[in-house]
Amino acid sequence: MRGYQLENLRLILAYASRHSPFYRRRLSGRVDFTTMDFEHCRSLPFTTADDLCRDPLELLGVSQAQVARVVTLRSSGTSAPPKRLFFNQADLELTVDFFHHGMSGLVRAGQRVVILMPGAAPESVGALLAEGLARMGAVGIVHGPVRDPEAAAAAILAEQADCLVGIPVQILGLARHTGSARIPRGLIRSVVLSTDYVPAAIVAAVERRWGCDVYQHYGMSEMGYGGGLECTAHEGYHLREADL
Numbered sequence: 001m002r003g004y005q006l007e008n009l010r011l012i013l014a015y016a017s018r019h020s021p022f023y024r025r026r027l028s029g030r031v032d033f034t035t036m037d038f039e040h041c042r043s044l045p046f047t048t049a050d051d052l053c054r055d056p057l058e059l060l061g062v063s064q065a066q067v068a069r070v071v072t073l074r075s076s077g078t079s080a081p082p083k084r085l086f087f088n089q090a091d092l093e094l095t096v097d098f099f100h101h102g103m104s105g106l107v108r109a110g111q112r113v114v115i116l117m118p119g120a121a122p123e124s125v126g127a128l129l130a131e132g133l134a135r136m137g138a139v140g141i142v143h144g145p146v147r148d149p150e151a152a153a154a155a156i157l158a159e160q161a162d163c164l165v166g167i168p169v170q171i172l173g174l175a176r177h178t179g180s181a182r183i184p185r186g187l188i189r190s191v192v193l194s195t196d197y198v199p200a201a202i203v204a205a206v207e208r209r210w211g212c213d214v215y216q217h218y219g220m221s222e223m224g225y226g227g228g229l230e231c232t233a234h235e236g237y238h239l240r241e242a243d244l
Contacts, residue, residue, distance in 0.1 A: 002038075006037065068087055068092055069123040073221060087123070100136055112139045113161065113165060117144070117165060175210065193216055195219070
């Protein structure tokens, strides 16, 4: 794996320095990509949030015609310019593949997963997760974030959900809402919490309420949504090592 990672790191750095105006300037003269090893990474500069805000098109390593999705991230409570991220179809395919194989350890073919995350837009995180689930024969139902706990509980019952995927504080609020009392223990077999820090107290509360296993996923838009996912051992994340 380390050899695979190093070879691909060399390739991606060489590609970025050739095709991205930003990285051509940033990486110029830093290191010989054909012979570099992991120790050389210490000399490489970080790409910061300010870099993403300043001139996002300068970071592109493909033509704008190849961009399949653009994500704009605004910082709450500030007037700073937003970060803008670009994904081509190959990037999105890697995310779907990660969701497909990651979720295969938590749900089985034929099971139903209610996705309580954004998914209305094509190529959004919920839509990509639903696509990954479909590849393993499971059914992903995109409900969207929990804005109305009563409606979310009704959807879970109507869909006979085996698994939920959602935002930690929203799932906790749903579990504590009176409407969730109609969801019988044992219906929901697993819950995946993502997009935010997951305190142990939230995990314990959800497990108590529904009698299910709770798994944590770490990801962010800057890494193509998927980053690392717990398995049934609950001893840490399986990282997306092949891509990140």
